Every structure is written in C-alpha cells, then in structure tokens.
Amino acid sequence: VQLAESGGGSVQSGGSLRLSCEASGSNWRNYCKGWYRQAPGSGRERGASIDSAGSATYADSVKGRFTISQDNNFMYLQMSSLTVEDTAMYSCAADRSVPCVGSWCCQRWDALDAWGQGTFVTVHS
Secondary structure: OOEEOOOOOOOOOEOEEEEEEEOEEEEHHEEEEEEEEEEOOOOOOEEEEOOOOOEEEEOOOOOOOOEEEEEEEEEEEOOOOOHHOOEEEEEEEEEOOOOOOOOOOOHHHOOOOOOOEEEEEEEEO
C-alpha cells in the first residue's frame, strides 16, 4: 500500500484543519492505521489511530480536539482548537502485518511498515 497525505498548511491558533491520507492498494481497511507527528527538533509522537475494527485511540495531547476517521481508501484527521504546540510534520502510517483490534494497535513504531511522505502543519499564535 502507498500512502499520500494532504491538507497541511498554516492556521491561526484556535483554528481547524483537516488532513487526508489516501491509500492505494488492497486490504487497506484490514490494517490498523494512524496519524503521527514530529515537531521540529523533537521526536515522533503518536496522535490518533484506528484499529482493524474501526475503533479509535487518541493520545492525551490531542484527545478531545482531534478526530480520526476513515472512508473507503481515505483516512482523515480533523483537527480543531489548534495550538502552536501542534505545529509538526503529520504523517499517516499503517501496520500491514495482521489485522489488529484494540487500543494497543499501531502503537509500536517498529510495527508501522507503510508511511506517507508527510504534510506540515504550522499553527501561528
């Protein structure tokens, strides 16, 4: 599967943005998948993920502000109440090994074996 993100850009603090991840290839809905981010000078951070049953898990840093969803070959991240701390490169990724159901799915970096190129989000104060 190949992944391609879009929707990044610049937004003011308190604003909203929706990111899209388009997947090409088969069995996309069988994978757990998610959104991950890396701020300049920082390490990768988990954002939100969807397991193979369609249940979502959120990191504490985005819970209540971000919503992950999927529709056919697309995965979305609706982001609201953005702050400057949300400025980062956002990437979608998937674990193509086996279907996974549970909040632990797609949480291990070494299990994520398909990545998009990323889309950058800048939040201005």
